[in-house]
Amino acid sequence: MKKKYNIGVTGLNAIDSPGPGIAVIRGLREAASFDVRIIGLAYESLEPGIYMHDHVDKTYHIPYPSTGTDLLLQRLEYVHQQEKLDLIIPNFDAELYSFIKLSDQLNKLGIKIFLPTLKQFEERQKFNLPDFGKKYDLFVPRSKPVFAVNDLYKLDEIDFPYLVKGKYYDASIVYNTDQAKSAFNKISAKWGLPIIIQEFIHGTEYNVTGLGDGKGNTISAVPMRKQYITDKGKAWGGISIADKDMLELTDKFISQTKWKGGFELELMKNSKNEFYILEINPRIPAWVYLAVGVGQNIPEALVNLAMGEEVKPFTRFDVGKMFIRYAYDMIVDIKEFEQISTVGEL
Amino acid sequence: MVKIKPNVAVSESGFLFNPANGESYSLNPVGTRIFGFLKEGKSYEEIRDSFMREYTVDHDSFERDYDDFVNMLKQYNLTERDEEEV
Structure with a gap:
């Protein structure tokens, strides 16, 4: 008989800029090595995954990361009492810090997580990327954290056009200081400081998702090229590709950093066929179902690693397979919305 | 000789896929045939003679169109870099 795990999953916002939760859950439900009961962990009452009962068995509201780790831990203890969680897979950049901080306490409760260490998480932050590139001998664009609008006048080493990026999300390409100031104000109002100014690398963008075992081994790596992009730059369609250099770069990233957990590399290939790492997202991406x-069932492999099972690295994947996302309207009774909004559980 | 990258494939309908970068292209029937000949490692002369047997085309016109097509393949990175020029 297969084992059955109770797994908490966040990122149920299957919207036009989707969280990875539903894609992760689909992987877990298709796992050959275990069965699952999925416990959704949601921040807002209208996250579509809450109402997708074929995917999510039960959902609980959890407090926003900004309220601090104490409240989050209290809430997770309550959920654990009800559901006997074996594992939580956090999927939002903004919540990862809290979950990494709580990992020992959650472990004591019997809840596993499989995330990068705090050191790994911090050193790949957008504002630390130049040092990261130097330390691990990887190409990264020049970038600089900026804490005030006036600092935009002191960017001697970065020419226009450049990217103005938020700490966690959002990016604008700007061609002059006026545009840069406007982007700075808009993005900092939403995501706080610092704002990261990043050199614009001309080329073709690629993404790689993968999984590191924390000992320097690549368990999984799948490169993808976006084919259809939303106005927020999110992939609405993409195709798996085979590029030896990209896979070698991914192996180097994992072996050098001893990366633990799922990740997404955002890469740019310039005209000299050099790959630059634009961003390292320290979690599974929304397109992981590809x-x-x-x-390569990354969510399944991640669970097995977290549970201490032996996981053999994947050695192959199908090239030239596409994912095409679609929007789908569910009809939901107001009673369900009422229940998640007032009781915090559905 | 123009050498097509080994992993680049074309279907009978002329749909060409480059697995290294995910790009795809549509070839017309003539392009599909030339591409097929190049994949088989045929020389310019062999391809030209084959076309001249089947179509009413003079040397100069064929050479011009062939060069255009091959340059396009190069531009899209579908050929090996160290090829000998025709």
């Missing part, structure tokens, strides 16, 4: 579909 990896599942081409033969």
Whole structure:
């Protein structure tokens, strides 16, 4: 008989700029090595995953990361009492810090998580990327954290056009100081400081999702090229590709950093065929179901690593398989919305 | 000789896929045939003679169109870099 795990999953916002939760859950439900009961952990009452009962068995509201780790821990203790969680897979950049901080306490409760260490999490932050590149001998664009609008006048080493990026999300390409000031104000109002100014690398963008075991081994790596992009720059369609250099770069990233957990590399290939790492997202991306579909079930492998099982690295994947996302309207009774909004559980 | 990258494939309908970067292209029937000949490692002369047997085309016109097509393949990175020029 297969084992059954109770797994908490965040990122149920399957919207036009989707959280990875539903894609992760699809991978877990298709896992060959275990069965699952999925406990959704949601920040807002209208996250679509809450109402997707084929995917999510039960959902609980959890407090925003900004309220601090104490409240989050209290809430997770309550959820654990009800559901006997074996594992939580956090999927939002903004919540990862809290979950990494709580990992020992959660472990004591019997809840596993499989995330990068705090050191790994911090050193790949956008504002630390130049040092990261130097330390691990990886190409990264020049970038600089900026804490005030006036600092935009002191960017001697970065020419226009450049990117103005938020700490966690959002990016604008700007061609002059007026545009830069406007982007600075808009993004900092939403995501706080610092704002990161990053050199614009001309080229073709690629993404790689993968999984590191924390000992320097690549368990999974699947490169993808976006084919259809939303106005927020999110992939609405993409295709799996085979690029030896990209896979070698991913192996180097994992072996050098001993990366633990899921990740997404955002890469730019310039005209000299050099790959630059634009961003390292320290969690599974929303398009991870493509990896599942081409033969590398990253969510399943992550769970097995977290539970201390032996996981053999994937050695192949199908090239030339596409994912195409779609929007779908569910009809939901107001009673369900009422229940998650007032009781905080559904 | 123009050498097509080994992993680049074309279907019978002329749909060409480059797995290294995910790009795809549509070839017309003539392009599909030339591409097929190049994949088989045929020389310019062999391809030209084959076309001249089947179509009413003079040397100069064929050479011009062939060069255009091959340059496009190069531009899209579908050929090996160290090829000998025709």
